[in-house]
Amino acid sequence: MSDLATALDDVQDASQPERFSTALSQLSDLFGERFSTSHALREQHAHTTTWLKNQPPDAVIFALSTEEVAKAVRICSAHQVPIIPFGTGSSLEGHVNAPSGGVSIDLSRMDKVLEVNSEDLDCRVEAGVTRKTLNSFIRDTGLFFPIDPGADASLGGMAATRASGTNAVRYGTMKDAVLGLTVVTADGRIIRTGGRARKSSAGYDLTRLFVGSEGTLGIITELTLRLHGQPEAISGGVCPFPDVQSACNAVIATIQMGLPVARIELMDSLQVKACNAYSKLELAETPTLFLEFHGSEASVREQSETFSAIAEEMGGGPFDWATLAEDRSKLWAARHDAYWAGKSLKPDAQIMVTDVCVPISRLADCVSATAEDIRSEGFLAPIVGHVGDGNFHVQILVNLDDPEEKRRTEAFVERLAIRAIDMGGTCTGEHGVGQGKQKYLRREHGEALDVMQALKQALDPGNVMNPGKILPQS
Amino acid sequence: MSDLATALDDVQDASQPERFSTALSQLSDLFGERFSTSHALREQHAHTTTWLKNQPPDAVIFALSTEEVAKAVRICSAHQVPIIPFGTGSSLEGHVNAPSGGVSIDLSRMDKVLEVNSEDLDCRVEAGVTRKTLNSFIRDTGLFFPIDPGADASLGGMAATRASGTNAVRYGTMKDAVLGLTVVTADGRIIRTGGRARKSSAGYDLTRLFVGSEGTLGIITELTLRLHGQPEAISGGVCPFPDVQSACNAVIATIQMGLPVARIELMDSLQVKACNAYSKLELAETPTLFLEFHGSEASVREQSETFSAIAEEMGGGPFDWATLAEDRSKLWAARHDAYWAGKSLKPDAQIMVTDVCVPISRLADCVSATAEDIRSEGFLAPIVGHVGDGNFHVQILVNLDDPEEKRRTEAFVERLAIRAIDMGGTCTGEHGVGQGKQKYLRREHGEALDVMQALKQALDPGNVMNPGKILPQS
Numbered sequence: 001m002s003d004l005a006t007a008l009d010d011v012q013d014a015s016q017p018e019r020f021s022t023a024l025s026q027l028s029d030l031f032g033e034r035f036s037t038s039h040a041l042r043e044q045h046a047h048t049t050t051w052l053k054n055q056p057p058d059a060v061i062f063a064l065s066t067e068e069v070a071k072a073v074r075i076c077s078a079h080q081v082p083i084i085p086f087g088t089g090s091s092l093e094g095h096v097n098a099p100s101g102g103v104s105i106d107l108s109r110m111d112k113v114l115e116v117n118s119e120d121l122d123c124r125v126e127a128g129v130t131r132k133t134l135n136s137f138i139r140d141t142g143l144f145f146p147i148d149p150g151a152d153a154s155l156g157g158m159a160a161t162r163a164s165g166t167n168a169v170r171y172g173t174m175k176d177a178v179l180g181l182t183v184v185t186a187d188g189r190i191i192r193t194g195g196r197a198r199k200s201s202a203g204y205d206l207t208r209l210f211v212g213s214e215g216t217l218g219i220i221t222e223l224t225l226r227l228h229g230q231p232e233a234i235s236g237g238v239c240p241f242p243d244v245q246s247a248c249n250a251v252i253a254t255i256q257m258g259l260p261v262a263r264i265e266l267m268d269s270l271q272v273k274a275c276n277a278y279s280k281l282e283l284a285e286t287p288t289l290f291l292e293f294h295g296s297e298a299s300v301r302e303q304s305e306t307f308s309a310i311a312e313e314m315g316g317g318p319f320d321w322a323t324l325a326e327d328r329s330k331l332w333a334a335r336h337d338a339y340w341a342g343k344s345l346k347p348d349a350q351i352m353v354t355d356v357c358v359p360i361s362r363l364a365d366c367v368s369a370t371a372e373d374i375r376s377e378g379f380l381a382p383i384v385g386h387v388g389d390g391n392f393h394v395q396i397l398v399n400l401d402d403p404e405e406k407r408r409t410e411a412f413v414e415r416l417a418i419r420a421i422d423m424g425g426t427c428t429g430e431h432g433v434g435q436g437k438q439k440y441l442r443r444e445h446g447e448a449l450d451v452m453q454a455l456k457q458a459l460d461p462g463n464v465m466n467p468g469k470i471l472p473q474s
Numbered sequence: 475m476s477d478l479a480t481a482l483d484d485v486q487d488a489s490q491p492e493r494f495s496t497a498l499s500q501l502s503d504l505f506g507e508r509f510s511t512s513h514a515l516r517e518q519h520a521h522t523t524t525w526l527k528n529q530p531p532d533a534v535i536f537a538l539s540t541e542e543v544a545k546a547v548r549i550c551s552a553h554q555v556p557i558i559p560f561g562t563g564s565s566l567e568g569h570v571n572a573p574s575g576g577v578s579i580d581l582s583r584m585d586k587v588l589e590v591n592s593e594d595l596d597c598r599v600e601a602g603v604t605r606k607t608l609n610s611f612i613r614d615t616g617l618f619f620p621i622d623p624g625a626d627a628s629l630g631g632m633a634a635t636r637a638s639g640t641n642a643v644r645y646g647t648m649k650d651a652v653l654g655l656t657v658v659t660a661d662g663r664i665i666r667t668g669g670r671a672r673k674s675s676a677g678y679d680l681t682r683l684f685v686g687s688e689g690t691l692g693i694i695t696e697l698t699l700r701l702h703g704q705p706e707a708i709s710g711g712v713c714p715f716p717d718v719q720s721a722c723n724a725v726i727a728t729i730q731m732g733l734p735v736a737r738i739e740l741m742d743s744l745q746v747k748a749c750n751a752y753s754k755l756e757l758a759e760t761p762t763l764f765l766e767f768h769g770s771e772a773s774v775r776e777q778s779e780t781f782s783a784i785a786e787e788m789g790g791g792p793f794d795w796a797t798l799a800e801d802r803s804k805l806w807a808a809r810h811d812a813y814w815a816g817k818s819l820k821p822d823a824q825i826m827v828t829d830v831c832v833p834i835s836r837l838a839d840c841v842s843a844t845a846e847d848i849r850s851e852g853f854l855a856p857i858v859g860h861v862g863d864g865n866f867h868v869q870i871l872v873n874l875d876d877p878e879e880k881r882r883t884e885a886f887v888e889r890l891a892i893r894a895i896d897m898g899g900t901c902t903g904e905h906g907v908g909q910g911k912q913k914y915l916r917r918e919h920g921e922a923l924d925v926m927q928a929l930k931q932a933l934d935p936g937n938v939m940n941p942g943k944i945l946p947q948s
Contacts, residue, residue: 119726119835142730162675173673175682176650191922197831198863199647200900201636201686202907202918203944204926208649208682212675229732252593256616258703260734296780299773306770357671361593389672426674433676444676448665451933452678458932459925470677 014079020101023079024059027072027103034062034109045086045104047097051352051400051409052435057084057098062106066182066190066221069105073219073464074188076103082467085215087128087154091161092353093434095214099468105219107156113137114222121227122179122196127156127220134225143227146171149430150336156220161432162212166335169255169388170262170294171228173430175211182222183210186460196224209455214432215466217459231294235304236263236328239291240284241316244268244371247287248364250307250314251387255360257310259303263292264388265335268371271342271382278341279334289316289387290335292328335384342382342395349380349397354413354436356420357391357429366423367392370416377412391429418443433470441472488553494575497553498533501546501577508536508583519560519578521571525826525874525883526909531558531572536580540656540664540695543579547693547938548662550577556941559689561602561628565635566827567908569688573942579693581630587611588696595701596653596670601630601694608699617701620645623904624810630694635906636686640809643729643862644736644768645702647904649685656696657684660934670698683929688906689940691933705768709778710737710802713765714758715790718742718845721761722838724781724788725861729834731784733777737766738862739809742845745816745856752815753808763790763861764809766802809858816856816869823854823871828887828910830894831865831903840897841866844890851886865903892917907944915946 014022028035036042042056058081063069076083082102089096098104110126113134117123118141125134132152134145149158149165157163159181164173171177180194183206194200194207210218241247247266254261266289267275273285289311293303308319322328334341343351358366367383374381374394385392394416400406417427417440427433427440441449449471456463456471488496502509510516516530532555537543550557556576563570572578584600587608591597592615599608606626608619623632623639631637633655638647645651654668657680668674668681684692715721721740728735740763741749747759763785767777782793796802808815817825832840841857848855848868859866868890874880891901891914901907901914915923923945930937930945 117833117835119730120833121730122833162673162679164673168673172650175673175679176646185925189921189924191925192920193922195900195918196833196898197865197894197900197903198834199636199638199642199649199831199865199903201902201904202900202911203686203915203923204691204929205636205649205679205682205686206922206925208679209929212677212679217678229730231732256593256595256703258705295773296776298776299769302770302772357673359591359594359596359670360672361591391671391673420671424670426669426671426676428675429671429673430675437676441677444669446666447663448667448680449677450663451659451665451680454932455678455683455929458928 019079020058020081023075023081026075027059027061030071031061036060045089045096045106047094048089049092050436051350051406052094052097055097055099057104058101060104060106062109064109066184069184069219069221070188070190072103072105073184073186077186077188077462077464080462080464082464083219084466085160085219087157088130088152090151090153091157091434092431093436095161095432095434095469097435099435107221108154110221116141118143120196121229122224123227124222124224125155126222128154130154131158138227142230144230145225146228147174147177155223155225159211159220159223160214162430164386164430166263166265166386168386169264170260175208177226178207178211178223179226180224181207181210181220183218183220185218186462186465194224214434214469216456216470217465233297233300234292234294234328235300235321236290236292236331237304237319237321238283238331239289239311239316239319241287241289241314244287244367245364246315247289248367248387250289250311250316251363252360253310253314254307255388257306259306260295261291261303261307261388262294263290265290266385266387266392267338268383271338271384274341274345274382275334275338278344279337281334290331338384339395342397346380346397350400352396352398352400352409352413353393354416355391355393355429355431356416356425356427357389358420358423358425360390362423362425363387363390366420366425369419370394373412373415377408379412389429390425435469438470438472493553494532494555497549497555500549501533501535504545505535510534519563519570519580521568522563523566524910525824525880526568526571529571529573531578532575534578534580536583538583540658543693543695544658544662544664546577546579547658547660551660551662551936551938554936554938556938557693558940559630559634559693561631562604562626564625564627565631565908566905567910569635569906569908569943571909573909581695582628584695590615592617594670595703596698597701598696598698599629600696602628604628605632612701616704618704619651619699620702621648621651629697629699633685633694633697634688636904638860638904640737640739640860642860643738644734649682651700652681652685652697653700654698655681655684655694657692657694659692660936660939668698688908688943690930690944691939707771707774708766708768708802709774709795710766710805711778711793711795712757712805713763713785713790713793715761715763715788718761718841719838720789721763722841722861724763724785724790725837726834727784727788728781729862731780733780734769735765735777735781735862736768737764739764740859740861740866741812742857745812745858748815748819748856749808749812752818753811755808764805812858813869816871820854820871824874826870826872826874826883826887827867828890829865829867829903829905830890830899830901831863832894832897832899834864836897836899837861837864840893840899843893844868847886847889851882853886863903864899909943912944912946
């Protein structure tokens with residue numbers, strides 16, 4: 001880092017505005033038309049999805065290659081200008097905000113699938129490729145990429161936030177899907193982590209250090225990803241339960257039996273009601289599990305039958321087993337539209353969405369206590385969850401322009417995060433920390449948070465990589 | 475770290491022998507009878523399993539608790555005395571050697587299973603619990619811990635080396651099995667990483683940073699582990715192939731189809747011959763796959779039939795499908811005894827064992843080139859591998875007291891490591907780096923190795939945690 005140290009010496013006496021204007025001018029020269037300071041573009045490149053304030057960067061650049069990202073990082077690092085990586089902007093906790101200003105590096109034009117190795121079930125993509133683009137690209141190979149967080153997010157962004165979603169109970173999260181990364185570090189070096197071997201014991205697991213680091217340790221520019229064979233058969237269906245407790249008990253029994261369920265999703269009664277209205281379904285308005293099984297024809301039938309027996313034993317059912325592709329698509333479309341269905345319950349409201357994750361044995365307790373909290377606050381707030389992992393979301397329909405309602409919403413989110421942590425869980429199962437969940441990290445991690453701070457200090461001593469995210473400012 | 479810094483100031487002028495004798499005297503006071511400098515014990519606590527030189531520590535202490543480990547680390551750190559964690563000593567790359575002297579902290583008496591949460595399929599154990607002890611302890615719960623590296627290693631040691639073994643193709647490696655850790659860091663702090671939630675996006679993945687760090691970043695004292703339901707049915711069998719290429723092709727087709735095989739192991743002809751002689755089997759002496767399927771009765775039958783068809787298509791078979799527990803046990807006992815069977819080919823020889831891992835598409839190439847290398851060197855060296863992951867082992871029977879034979883063996887291992895790296899693989903799939911594989915890390919990781927160095931510097935600035943392992947000395 002001695003080159004950088006020298007560069008820092010040169011600029012250390014410059015004022016913040018001078019440093020920023022020098023860096024922006026150099027970036028403008030380098031990126032030409034792909035550099036912009038337009039107000040609309042800057043706002044669009046900051047946080048737009050929840051209650052968190054929109055904090056635009058000073059400029060946006062569109063990178064076309066890892067080398068360009070490295071050049072931009074070197075300029076920004078040398079002038080102590082923050083760098084905020086941007087994929088599609090679908091994150092929910094303020095990851096793309098620029099609280100100290102700086103430059104948003106938009107990676108969406110790095111959208112090439114670089115190689116697909118069908119024999120090895122892996123592929124290499126640029127960070128801006130979205131999950132749907134990848135799946136379209138590889139459809140004919142008989143393979144698919146399973147991680148599905150809902151939004152058509154960029155794969156770089158999904159790795160950065162350790163995204164997961166409905167399929168994680170069977171196929172894991174981005175932590176499991178990423179075999180290797182190309183990363184630009186704070187000093188502008190390009191490193192490659194991991195590799196194409198299915199496993200390795202050759203040194204520290206840098207891949208998983210960068211996965212989930214939200215751009216605070218480096219910028220992911222390429223990913224090597226695990227793919228899976230498209231299942232020969234898929235079946236699925238919905239199963240009503242009299243209450244959340246019995247639905248959760250069915251989930252626990254399913255997981256404990258080792259039934260290789262591909263998706264197992266909970267909707268509470270309010271969410272089912274919203275989906276009925278929004279997606280023209282006629283489901284019983286009671287806590288409901290949505291399930292999907294992947295395997296051979298015989299195996300998905302067997303899995304469905306086994307689950308059906310479990311559901312009955314737990315007081316639920318009947319399990320409506322829809323093997324027809326169109327029926328299944330309709331059900332899962334409804335599940336995927338749960339957010340919009342929820343919104344339609346109160347079209348003029350804003351939406352605040354949060355997630356937590358607890359050990360499955362505490363899931364019913366955590367969901368029930370949260371439902372009680374919702375009732376006592378008088379919120380309209382459907383619950384939906386990836387319950388095979390103990391992960392659930394609450395979507396609160398509120399008027400955030402009313403300071404008192406905003407305060408009450410924030411206090412509710414805080415109680416939920418603390419409830420989950422105190423049950424041995426985590427303040428976020430898949431949305432990430434960003435700006436929104438920083439204040440819970442000390443409670444969740446204790447002194448391990450100091451180790452995270454030490455890693456940040458080691459890899460980004462100038463604090464230029466997405467500052468103000470994950471780690472609370474000291 | 476200011477307390478430690480002050481302590482270091484106090485001792486910085488002391489000579490190395492003074493520092494060591496002060497630390498050892500303090501440890502002796504603290505540990506009493508559980509402190510020893512006996513020569514035999516010190517030798518037994520250094521490397522004993524391969525050609526690497528035995529480098530004993532200056533003392534051995536037996537810790538009974540995390541707090542005791544933390545106290546010992548504080549003493550050693552304050553006096554700049556190296557600390558080498560020790561589980562069962564079954565590692566293969568010199569991980570437990572003390573090249574700069576120091577204190578071996580033996581964790582084998584930290585052998586308590588602290589909790590088993592059968593609803594959540596997890597447990598918490600002290601680091602000295604071995605995998606077999608854990609499996610005996612939980613047998614009645616219907617759960618099992620799948621990672622099986624062969625040796626009855628301690629779970630702390632398995633995490634430290636990112637161990638895996640025969641079941642990894644289905645159940646993953648220690649990277650996947652560990653949900654959370656208690657770790658004593660170089661400054662004697664006790665931190666807890668991860669947690670009991672099945673997934674989390676709450677900050678840096680410290681768990682996976684410590685898994686595979688071989689004691690160089692901290693000492694693992696407790697682990698929270700994922701468990702799995704014991705399968706309802708298990709079937710398995712052996713399948714001969716005319717050559718390694720066709721066996722590898724069958725493996726690729728199996729993985730590509732998404733057949734959830736639990737074990738798929740390759741033995742070359744020499745290894746089969748050795749196993750026939752040692753384990754009284756009558757297998758055809760040709761490249762052979764050993765398989766195991768886990769699932770319901772119907773599903774294991776279906777998996778066996780599907781594999782049988784694949785094997786036939788690739789020119790192999792017949793697939794001898796042994797569902798009877800006693801037959802299966804006999805076959806897998808033979809597989810587990812492969813090391814001893816190999817040794818019996820030349821009882822007076824010493825054994826040098828190494829492992830690499832490549833993308834499966836390169837497996838046949840890598841195994842074939844290695845077999846050719848073995849032939850041209852005239853080595854007696856059976857090959858056995860966890861081929862579902864592209865991982866294989868070579869066991870060379872040599873006379874290491876002959877300097878020329880030792881030199882040729884080392885050169886062979888070097889060619890193998892480089893061959894694997896150049897095929898997009900890794901110099902070690904599961905044995906770890908230790909002292910034996912350090913020299914290949916630059917080739918494998920490039921500049922990412924500098925990032926590993928920076929992490930080591932950040933978490934262990936005094937280089938007291940298992941120095942001389944993983945990272946090449948600068």
